[in-house]
Amino acid sequence: xxGTVFRAPARNANGxxxxxxxxxxxITDNGANLGTLSGLIFGTPQSDQPVSTRGNVVDTQGLVGAxxxxxxxxxxxxxLAVDGVRYAITGPRLWGDVGYFGMQPTHYWxxxxxxxx
Numbered sequence: 001x002x003g004t005v006f007r008a009p010a011r012n013a014n015g016x017x018x019x020x021x022x023x024x025x026x027i028t029d030n031g032a033n034l035g036t037l038s039g040l041i042f043g044t045p046q047s048d049q050p051v052s053t054r055g056n057v058v059d060t061q062g063l064v065g066a067x068x069x070x071x072x073x074x075x076x077x078x079x080l081a082v083d084g085v086r087y088a089i090t091g092p093r094l095w096g097d098v099g100y101f102g103m104q105p106t107h108y109w110x111x112x113x114x115x116x117x
Contacts (some may be wrong), residue, residue, distance in 0.1 A: 001040040003082040005072050006032045011064070025081045028086060037072050040082065041065035041107060058113045065107035074110050087112035 002049045005025045007018030018030055026032075043063045064087070066074050074080065078089040094109040 001042065001082055002036055002038045003040050003080045005034040005037050005074065006079040007034050007075075008077065021058065027077075028081065032076075032079075034072050035068060037070055037074070037080070039067040039070065039107075040080075042082075042112075043109075048109055062111045062112060064089075065108045065109050068104070068106060068108055073108075079113045080112060085114050 004068050006029075008025075009020065009031060010018050012018045012022065017027050017032065019025050019029075025110065036086070041064070043065060064074070074089050074093070076090055076092065080087045080089055089110050089112055091111045095105060095107075
């Protein structure tokens with residue numbers, strides 16, 4: 001799969017993404033577009049549609065594998081857009097180090113969450 005990666009150019013004291021002038025922006029604005037990332041693998045998606053919510057609301061969370069040798073490395077706070085759905089990347093990268101058998105894995109994994117209504 002191929003996705004577009006967005007990253008805030010800077011953050012203010014409150015942790016909000018801001019542009020060079022200090023104005024609060026959406027991370028998916030053009031100024032935050034880092035480029036495309038190919039070779040993505042989506043695994044273990046879990047969807048939750050709580051009874052307490054009204055309407056068509058769903059929360060999806062899972063792991064996304066990205067190639068270790070890619071030009072862009074996903075990190076906490078990034079937004080990954082794939083097929084029109086935006087995923088928030090959270091937490092540290094997982095399983096990117098040398099494995100138990102001494103082999104270098106081809107992908108590292110991050111947690112991706114999407115809330116769609």
